[in-house]
Amino acid sequence: MTQAVNSPQFNQNARKALDDSYLQKALARSEKGFIERRKAAVEKLPEYDALRDSARDLKDHILAHLDLYLEAYEKNVIASGGHVHWAANAEEANEIILNICQRLNAKSVAKGKSMISEETGLNTYLEARGIKPIETDLGEYIIQLRGETPSHLIAPALHVTKEQIEADFRRAHTDLPPERNLDEPTSLLAEARAMLRDKFLSAEVGITGANFLIAETGSSVIVTNEGNGDLTQTLAKAHIVISSIEKVVPTREDAATFLRLLARTASGTDLSVYTTFSTGARREGDPDGPLEYHVVLLDNGRSNMLGGKFQEMLRCIRCGACMNHCPVFHAVGGHAYGWVYPGPMGAVLTPSLVGVEKGGQLPNASTFCGRCEEVCPVRIPLPKLMRNWREREFERHLQPASVRYGLGIWAMFAKRPVLYRRATALAMKLLRLLGGKGRLRSLPLASGWTRHRDFPAPQGETFQTLWKKRDASR
Amino acid sequence: MSEQATAAVTKKPIRVGLFATCLVDLMRPRIGFATAKLLEDAGCVVEVPAQTCCGQPAFNSGDRETARDLAAQAIEAFASYDYVVLPSGSCAGQVIVHYPELFAGNAVWEPRAKALAAKTFELTAFLSDVLKAMPAARFEGSVTYHDSCSGLRELGIKAQPRKLLAKVEGLTLVEMKDPDVCCGFGGTFCVKYADVSNKIVEKKTASIAASGAGTLLAGDLGCLMNMAGKLFREGKPVRVRHIAEVLAGMSDEPAIGEPER
Numbered sequence: 256m257t258q259a260v261n262s263p264q265f266n267q268n269a270r271k272a273l274d275d276s277y278l279q280k281a282l283a284r285s286e287k288g289f290i291e292r293r294k295a296a297v298e299k300l301p302e303y304d305a306l307r308d309s310a311r312d313l314k315d316h317i318l319a320h321l322d323l324y325l326e327a328y329e330k331n332v333i334a335s336g337g338h339v340h341w342a343a344n345a346e347e348a349n350e351i352i353l354n355i356c357q358r359l360n361a362k363s364v365a366k367g368k369s370m371i372s373e374e375t376g377l378n379t380y381l382e383a384r385g386i387k388p389i390e391t392d393l394g395e396y397i398i399q400l401r402g403e404t405p406s407h408l409i410a411p412a413l414h415v416t417k418e419q420i421e422a423d424f425r426r427a428h429t430d431l432p433p434e435r436n437l438d439e440p441t442s443l444l445a446e447a448r449a450m451l452r453d454k455f456l457s458a459e460v461g462i463t464g465a466n467f468l469i470a471e472t473g474s475s476v477i478v479t480n481e482g483n484g485d486l487t488q489t490l491a492k493a494h495i496v497i498s499s500i501e502k503v504v505p506t507r508e509d510a511a512t513f514l515r516l517l518a519r520t521a522s523g524t525d526l527s528v529y530t531t532f533s534t535g536a537r538r539e540g541d542p543d544g545p546l547e548y549h550v551v552l553l554d555n556g557r558s559n560m561l562g563g564k565f566q567e568m569l570r571c572i573r574c575g576a577c578m579n580h581c582p583v584f585h586a587v588g589g590h591a592y593g594w595v596y597p598g599p600m601g602a603v604l605t606p607s608l609v610g611v612e613k614g615g616q617l618p619n620a621s622t623f624c625g626r627c628e629e630v631c632p633v634r635i636p637l638p639k640l641m642r643n644w645r646e647r648e649f650e651r652h653l654q655p656a657s658v659r660y661g662l663g664i665w666a667m668f669a670k671r672p673v674l675y676r677r678a679t680a681l682a683m684k685l686l687r688l689l690g691g692k693g694r695l696r697s698l699p700l701a702s703g704w705t706r707h708r709d710f711p712a713p714q715g716e717t718f719q720t721l722w723k724k725r726d727a728s729r
Numbered sequence: 730m731s732e733q734a735t736a737a738v739t740k741k742p743i744r745v746g747l748f749a750t751c752l753v754d755l756m757r758p759r760i761g762f763a764t765a766k767l768l769e770d771a772g773c774v775v776e777v778p779a780q781t782c783c784g785q786p787a788f789n790s791g792d793r794e795t796a797r798d799l800a801a802q803a804i805e806a807f808a809s810y811d812y813v814v815l816p817s818g819s820c821a822g823q824v825i826v827h828y829p830e831l832f833a834g835n836a837v838w839e840p841r842a843k844a845l846a847a848k849t850f851e852l853t854a855f856l857s858d859v860l861k862a863m864p865a866a867r868f869e870g871s872v873t874y875h876d877s878c879s880g881l882r883e884l885g886i887k888a889q890p891r892k893l894l895a896k897v898e899g900l901t902l903v904e905m906k907d908p909d910v911c912c913g914f915g916g917t918f919c920v921k922y923a924d925v926s927n928k929i930v931e932k933k934t935a936s937i938a939a940s941g942a943g944t945l946l947a948g949d950l951g952c953l954m955n956m957a958g959k960l961f962r963e964g965k966p967v968r969v970r971h972i973a974e975v976l977a978g979m980s981d982e983p984a985i986g987e988p989e990r
Contacts, residue, residue: 269925582911586928620922622915622929623789625882645791658790658921666787666795669751670802672779683755693988694961703923708930708958711756711986718749718758722765722777 258345258376258404260609261593265616268591278588281416289579292523293630300519310516311634313509314570317501318561324470324503325552331473335535337548345375348553352377352462352495355549356386359492361459367477367484368392368411369464370573371497371553373404373595374608377462388462389454391483393447400427406589406597408575409521414588417443451483461491461545465498466517466572467510468550474534475550476510478517478527485531494533494545499553501569513572516632521574556608564643568603570633577627577637583620592617599627603640611647618644680717687715743860745773746810748803748849750820751782752950753971757985760950763977764816764852770977771862778806783815785823789916793831800828801838804845812859813849816973817949818880821851826883851880852973853948857889864893866978868900873942874972875933875956876909877949890948890972897975905940914955930959938965944984946972957985 261268272278297303317324329339342348348371356364364381366372366388378388378399390399394412398405400423405411412420421437424446437443463484465475475496477484488494504510518527537544560566578584578598589597594614596604602621606614618641627637648654668675689695690712697705704710745768749761765775784799803824807813815821825846832838856862874894880886887909894902913919913929920926933956937945945960945967947953957969968984983989 266922266924269922273924273928582913582929582932583922583925586925620918620925622878622911622913622918622926624878624911624915626878626911629882642789642791645789646793647791649791649793654791658917662787662790662792662795666792666798669781669784670795670798672781672802672806675781676779679755691988693983694958694986701920703920703926704958706923707927707962708955709961709986711954711957711961713756714758714989716758718754718761719777719780721758722761 258373258595260605260613262605262609262614262616263593265591265593265620268593269587269620272587272591277416277419278414281414282585282588284416285410285413286579286585289523289575293520293576293579294523296519296523296525300515303519306512306516307632307634310512310572310632311570313504313512314633317504318566318569321500321503321561324505325500327470327505328468328473328503331471332535332548332550333473335473335548336538337473337535337550340549340551342551342553342555344555345553348375348497348551348555349377349380351551352497353381353384353386355493355495355547356381356460359459359547361386363387363389363454363458364460364462365455365458365487365491366390366395367461367463367479367487368395369462369497370405370408370595371464371499372462374499374555375497375553377497389451389458391451391455391487392479393444393481393483396447396451397423400424404590404595407578408573408596408600410575414590455486455490458487458491460493460495461487461489462495462497463488465496465502465550467513468498468503469505469507469510469532470503471506472534474507474532476514476530476532478514478530480522480528482529485529488531488533488545489543491545493547493549494536496533496548496550497553498550499555500557517572517574520576520630520632560607565603565607565640567635568600568607568640570635571600571604572633573600574632576630576632577635580626580630582622582624582626599637599641600635603635603637603644606644606647611644611651611653615644615648615653618642619648676717676719680720683713683717684715686713743773744809744811745775746807746813747775747777748780748783748807748813748815748820748824749777750815750817750950752954753816754780756954757950757971759979759982760816760971760973763971763973763979764814766977766979767852767856767862767864767973768814770864771856771860773812773860776810780806783820783823785820785827786916788823788827788831796827797831800824800831800842804828804838804841807845807849808841811848812855813845814852814855815849816852816971817951818851818877818884818886819949819951821849821854822879822883824849851884851886851948853889853893854884854886856976857892863896864976864978865896865898866976866980867898868975868980870899870944871901871903871942872944872946872975873903873905873937873940874908875905875912875937875945875947875952877947877952878911880948881909886948890946893976894946894972900975903940903942905936905942907936912952912956914952916951919955926955927959930955934959934963934965937967942967944968944970944975946970946975948972953985961986
């Protein structure tokens, strides 16, 4: 695992995020758009829910036969002139890519957007070995300038405001006239394009992720909105696809099923602007294309999820809808989650990939409001899976002792109705005395509550006591 | 179910076991009495068997064994009633959705859990869908209604409370922005992740205040206490009640967080 895990500090990260006025501004700006665009796109497609069902069933079928589809995929990549490299973990994946780059004497590599390369920490790894990775997706380019990691699956620079981007560009693009106007998002985009154009041409290797891998043809599929992925993979000598193993689908038609869901759920469009299929290297007579085509297939803990309590998570197609609809994500942004994947999907996937000891905070940091499950295009029961992690933690005594102790005392009473009735009747009377004005401004054992809110005092006698009195008076 | 159907036809009174929920039992008994009144006015016989908690805090904390023990306790306590009614969407969801899950594959308890689930209802769903009751209440003023998450997403409760409120004389319902977005309560979440929870409830109270309604209603006391506590702290003059209090005509009693008289 190369990218450092900062998830145990979720609460501290969250506090920092809540105090970050730029971040809060950026989050407030993005929330509404994502939700409304998805809603409009979904409403226009009457068969949307039926499509979700077939996508879910299809994923379950693929996961049940993952070995077969991966073998078929490999065979067809080779048949179309490509190479397949199997990587058990991040280190292996990075090493495979480094070897290809070194063999081709690559000084720089152009990169399309890839969360898997974030998972392996590829940029840092290559840079440390003298190879300059250049992110070509606008959002990725921005955060690379800032020395940051993505804070969202499909909008990596979601946490940055336009004003911050302008400042970053002025700082980084020192060759350009300082008096130039960068007020409009389009002028920022034009400047990034101009800066990237040369870099595309000079990069010896292009690396992209994959949204899907098609077993029947050995093709990889990427969706982008800027076309940067196409330049990345066609202009370089070698195109390296880095993908995790669960991205494989049986046929082109199956890929179409997921493509119909993906853009609608992710960005509220019927399709992304570019959907690019790549099969093998340049053939004789092709006007362009890479001379070599490589696929690095990363496991990194996923095969351990097969057949277990978290297999459903492997259905994920990385649309980002769960985080777009998550009240916790919208309060703190993606970086607070402390690893590659934020939001509800990150809260389930992170402990699966880095271990519950390091990722266990995340499935706890949910109100279980259920909106993520409601919008998931492949119907992943995210709250249930988060609860599964909480159970795993409980079984292994990983929660703080105070939580376990408190729960134990409460359970001791709750399992004894008579004792419970007497004890709570007394406790509520006492609490009532403390909160004579109707509410308490501070409570020693619930300072988390009273730091931000008043605590409404109990009425006094419990319902069960009063009901008994009512029964007796009849 | 056939026995219940027969009971309805022969007008034999329906026996309802009232599961008050631990929060209502301990914090705000008047919601329990409002619930009983609504059921009795509709012709039900209401009983309150000895009860504690549905087990949701244990279930959501990962303590499946305690959750199962408390579920079994509730299944025993409420087995004999025609129906079981709870003035809470999240506790009703625990019984209806999660009890059968907790005992999946258990030859003795799974059928019992399913039987209880089949006759258990959240209050507004029971009044509206089963009893088709039209409570006759008056309320002068405007209210806004927050859809608590579990009731909404586990049980599909959205239309029922609004349908019932539409029958209350003098009441105007003003929808807030995003009534279906979480208030940030989340059980122990609001204490464990206090600052995140606070950010979420701040957005909620802003929507509530912007609606201009004088009273906030919802069907779950946890969410109500969270929002009431925040409204008080922010000095926003919105009164907060459980929907049952308004439907039962008990709106002259102190609202949540107001001193008892």
